[in-house]
Amino acid sequence: MTVRRGEFLGLAGHTGSGKSTLVQHLNGLIRPQEGSICALGLDLSNKKDAAAVKAKVGVVFQYPERQLFAETVAQDVAFGPHNLGLPQDEVDRRVESSLSRVGLDLTTVGDKSPFELSGGQQRRVAFAGVLAMEPEVLALDEPMAGLDPAARRDFLELIDRLHRDGLTVVMVSHSMDDLANCCDRIVVMNEGAVFAEGTPAQVFAHADELKSIGLGVPAAQRMALALAEAGVPLRRGGLYTVESLADELADLLIGRSDGPSNVADIAKSKTVAREEGC
Ligand SMILES: Nc1ncnc2c1ncn2[C@@H]1O[C@H](COP(=O)(O)OP(=O)(O)O)[C@@H](O)[C@H]1O
Numbered sequence: 472m473t474v475r476r477g478e479f480l481g482l483a484g485h486t487g488s489g490k491s492t493l494v495q496h497l498n499g500l501i502r503p504q505e506g507s508i509c510a511l512g513l514d515l516s517n518k519k520d521a522a523a524v525k526a527k528v529g530v531v532f533q534y535p536e537r538q539l540f541a542e543t544v545a546q547d548v549a550f551g552p553h554n555l556g557l558p559q560d561e562v563d564r565r566v567e568s569s570l571s572r573v574g575l576d577l578t579t580v581g582d583k584s585p586f587e588l589s590g591g592q593q594r595r596v597a598f599a600g601v602l603a604m605e606p607e608v609l610a611l612d613e614p615m616a617g618l619d620p621a622a623r624r625d626f627l628e629l630i631d632r633l634h635r636d637g638l639t640v641v642m643v644s645h646s647m648d649d650l651a652n653c654c655d656r657i658v659v660m661n662e663g664a665v666f667a668e669g670t671p672a673q674v675f676a677h678a679d680e681l682k683s684i685g686l687g688v689p690a691a692q693r694m695a696l697a698l699a700e701a702g703v704p705l706r707r708g709g710l711y712t713v714e715s716l717a718d719e720l721a722d723l724l725i726g727r728s729d730g731p732s733n734v735a736d737i738a739k740s741k742t743v744a745r746e747e748g749c
């Protein structure tokens with residue numbers, strides 16, 4: 472499989488399909504027994520290259536907050552850059568900027584023990600520790616696992632922003648909705664191998680095959696299917712995000728293909744229609 476520079480790649484697959492194993496290969500934490508892995512033009516089987524890649528491909532493990540260890544937040548985030556042998560003022564700059572990238576303020580939390588913070592904040596600190604290495608690629612293993620819905624949304628937004636800022640992102644997720652909303656492409660794993668790969672539209676067009684390996688499709692797509700079965704004449708395929716389904720329903724309700732393209736417009740049209748006595 473290939474991860475393209477600058478893309479947001481989703482990794483899906485049943486528990487035990489090999490997602491975490493694959494992610495840990497991306498920066499040489501695990502070495503392949505056969506085959507090879509190249510990252511950023513470097514071959515990971517070469518020891519010197521592997522060391523260079525480690526700094527450029529940041530891996531955020533599942534429940535990364537479990538790896539916090541230092542006495543203060545600032546020390547924890549500084550650990551990686553300090554080990555790179557960077558001068559102190561550069562380490563300080565990176566600590567401040569990476570905390571700010573995850574929405575935390577150095578002056579407020581820097582001297583606190585990471586263990587005084589909430590679970591969501593602890594995860595942000597752990598995340599900042601990886602960003603402080605200034606990676607070009609970010610590989611995240613189920614980054615939203617165990618977070619409540621609001622924290623999930625915040626975190627996904629944060630990852631999306633990092634991607635828009637130029638990072639290549641590889642994200643393992645069990646949520647087909649998150650993958651549908653964020654990814655340029657999705658790789659589906661099954662039994663340690665790539666089962667399918669493509670844009671969300673291409674991957675989700677194969678709902679039956681996904682079902683055969685224990686995976687579902689996004690909620691909007693399930694609803695589109697239920698509506699179609701109930702006789703609502705929706706166009707086939709491509710309706711895997713809430714926005715696309717809402718647009719399609721709006722078009723249907725208004726009854727013409729050049730009609731309004733969002734729910735706010737349709738509400739307005741309905742008011743206008745009512746006022747006009749239609
Ligand atoms: N390509 C592979 N070939 C053989 N075994 C694999 C392969 N990928 C993963 N495994 C093994 O399968 C198990 C589950 O893998 P893991 O990466 O934890 O799955 P996931 O993160 O998808 O739940 C592990 O014991 C791992 O060593």
Ligand SMILES: [Mg+2]
Pocket residue numbers: 490491492612
């Ligand atoms: Mg896993």
